[in-house]
Amino acid sequence: MEQTRAHELAVTAQRARILAMDMVHTAGSGHIGGSLSVMDLLTTLYFHTMKVAPEAPADPGRDRFVLSKGHCTPALYAMLALRGYFPVEDCKLFRSIKGHMSGHPDMRHVPGVDMSTGSLGQGISAAVGMALAGKLDKADWRVYTVLGDGEVEEGQVWEAAMAAAKYHLDNLCAFVDVNGLQIDGKTADVMPSEPLDAKFAAFNWNVLKVDGHDYAAIAAALEQAAACKGKPTMILAHTVKGKGVSFMENDPGWHGKAPNDEQFEKAMAELNAGLAELEGK
Numbered sequence: 001m002e003q004t005r006a007h008e009l010a011v012t013a014q015r016a017r018i019l020a021m022d023m024v025h026t027a028g029s030g031h032i033g034g035s036l037s038v039m040d041l042l043t044t045l046y047f048h049t050m051k052v053a054p055e056a057p058a059d060p061g062r063d064r065f066v067l068s069k070g071h072c073t074p075a076l077y078a079m080l081a082l083r084g085y086f087p088v089e090d091c092k093l094f095r096s097i098k099g100h101m102s103g104h105p106d107m108r109h110v111p112g113v114d115m116s117t118g119s120l121g122q123g124i125s126a127a128v129g130m131a132l133a134g135k136l137d138k139a140d141w142r143v144y145t146v147l148g149d150g151e152v153e154e155g156q157v158w159e160a161a162m163a164a165a166k167y168h169l170d171n172l173c174a175f176v177d178v179n180g181l182q183i184d185g186k187t188a189d190v191m192p193s194e195p196l197d198a199k200f201a202a203f204n205w206n207v208l209k210v211d212g213h214d215y216a217a218i219a220a221a222l223e224q225a226a227a228c229k230g231k232p233t234m235i236l237a238h239t240v241k242g243k244g245v246s247f248m249e250n251d252p253g254w255h256g257k258a259p260n261d262e263q264f265e266k267a268m269a270e271l272n273a274g275l276a277e278l279e280g281k
Contacts, residue, residue, distance in 0.1 A: 001216040009215045013043040014275045017244050020074035025264040027095035033254040035075035037179045037239040042079045044218040054084035057111045063141050064130050066115045068123025069148035070104040085112035121156030128160045131172035146175045150182025153191045164232040165204035172232040173225040179241035181252045200234040212237030245270055
């Protein structure tokens with residue numbers, strides 16, 4: 001990936017982080033920590049790799065995306081808004097009874113959402129079903145999904161992993177957001193799941209590992225996934241929970257909490273300063 005292209009993605013991701021922070025603060029609730037950690041993954045998918053058409057969100061030839069860690073809608077909705085699926089102003093109604101943007105993805109009411117998710121483990125299961133349907137139809141679109149590293153403690157994740165390998169779903173590419181934290185603390189303390197690379201490899205997946213904040217590395221891994229034949233690909237993306245806000249980074253307390261006014265101002269000051277630096281202002 002050219003440096004200019006990576007810079008453009010960084011600017012978009014920073015704008016999405018600002019939008020996500022505003023959404024959660026306005027709503028007074030939401031999952032900001034894990035949304036900030038996956039923002040660079042989603043930016044690379046929606047603005048570089050995936051074949052999508054915001055003007056035709058139900059286009060049968062589009063690539064599909066499933067947010068398996070469904071609580072991180074601040075990231076997904078911010079991305080869809082910036083990509084042009086709906087006006088950015090709609091994000092102000094996040095988690096509002098007056099709006100249509102609930103705390104978990106809703107495919108009935110939000111343009112661009114391909115699957116309603118929330119119960120952990122079900123998202124990757126749905127993605128496997130989509131990929132299998134694509135195979136049966138001999139379609140050329142691909143399916144992408146993002147899981148949390150706390151989510152992989154769910155047994156359903158491994159049932160889905162077995163099925164994906166059995167049916168040779170090389171049109172499926174999954175990410176695990178390996179930020180090391182979940183709602184109750186470190187994943188290593190709550191329910192250790194490492195080594196994830198050896199486990200998914202044992203389930204006959206093509207396994208890649210990347211820095212989840214390095215756009216060139218993410219894009220290269222996605223290209224390798226598309227080139228892999230005969231098995232699904234799992235990209236283990238090592239990230240920082242709360243990425244971009246100093247007092248939120250690597251703090252499990254920000255898993256599902258909204259900032260108060262003082263914290264919001266501090267967070268926005270940091271995020272806006274980062275954007276200004278990227279834009280050369």
